[in-house]
Amino acid sequence: MHRDYSGDQYARIARALSNELGVAQTHDSATRTALQIVEGCDHAGISLVSKRGKITTVGPTDDIAVRADQLQYETGEGPCLQSIREQDTVYSPDLSSEERWPRWAPEVASSLGIRSALSLQLFVGPDAMGCLNLYADEPQAFGLDDRVSAHALAAHIAVAMTAAADQANMDSALVNRTMIGQAEGMLMQALQISGDQAFAAMVRISQHRNVKVSRVAEEIVKKGIHPDLFD
Incomplete structure (x- = not known):
């Protein structure tokens, strides 16, 4: 039926x-x-x-x-x-x-x-x-x-x-923006640089590694500022 x-x-x-x-x-x-x-x-x-x-x-x-x-x-x-x-x-x-x-x-x-x-x-x-x-x-x-x-x-x-x-895309974008902001702050404090300089540094790292900036930011937040980061 x-x-x-x-x-x-x-x-x-x-x-x-x-x-x-x-x-x-x-x-x-x-x-x-x-x-x-x-x-x-x-x-x-x-x-x-x-x-x-x-x-x-x-x-x-x-x-x-x-x-x-x-x-x-x-x-x-x-x-x-x-x-x-x-x-x-x-x-x-x-x-x-x-x-x-x-x-x-x-x-x-x-x-x-x-x-x-x-x-x-x-x-x-x-x-x-x-x-x-x-x-x-x-x-x-x-x-x-x-x-x-x-x-x-x-x-x-x-x-x-x-x-x-x-x-889901909006949630992911929000998480990425938050992660990038945290990484910027960590770089600014560790290297005594501006926010623009910190973001530019992450962009250079992402281009060198061929990964997204959000992945670089996630690594910085989870592992901190380490020498291998800039290799």
């Missing part, structure tokens, strides 16, 4: 996702929610594509979701990869007779017991994209109403993931 979710209910889901503290918690909450609201869904995970093209699974609900995703990455085929490449939703009602992915489909059907798969692309920012992967142990698991529910959920998940990543 299809679970009928109204606009108000989706709004509550969106608020719940946005209230998660951290990127990983948002991923976990998103996939758990998919199990709850998409009828027939037995396993779920999110595939994320990095700027360099590497794909990883986050927030899996179980080991079956992890392995189903991993087999796609290993074989280079499957609903998730097709969804990402074609920027579209991809559905297979019965993997035991699926011909689009001749290596992936028979393997997950026989070894993992997965019979239906639904992958929906997630737009999670200008530098990242992903896919919500829903798997079912029964064939014909995702009817039209279920696919509509999954589409609505995917849209909310994408917004929540983008917000969580933005917050």
Whole structure:
């Protein structure tokens, strides 16, 4: 039986996702929610594509979701990869007779017991994209109403993931600025130089080592001013 979710209910889901503290918690909450609201869904995970093209699974609900995703990455085929490449939703009602992915489909059907798969692309920012992967142990698991529910959920998940990543970047930037300020103060005191000179010194060290200024500042704060710092 299809679970009928109204606009108000989706709004509550969106608020719940946005209230998660951290990127990983948002991923976990998103996939758990998919199990709850998409009828027939037995396993779920999110595939994320990095700027360099590497794909990883986050927030899996179980080991079956992890392995189903991993087999796609290993074989280079499957609903998730097709969804990402074609920027579209991809559905297979019965993997035991699926011909689009001749290596992936028979393997997950026989070894993992997965019979239906639904992958929906997630737009999670200008530098990242992903896919919500829903798997079912029964064939014909995702009817039209279920696919509509999954589409609505995917849209909310994408917004929540983008917000969580933005917050994480802001938190990281704040920590870096604080660390750099502390390192500047330590250099100023130890070397009797100005703040501009202290920052310039860290920039020179970062360029010489080919690392970020924040990494140099972290080393100074944790290890102090030592001779190897300027080698």
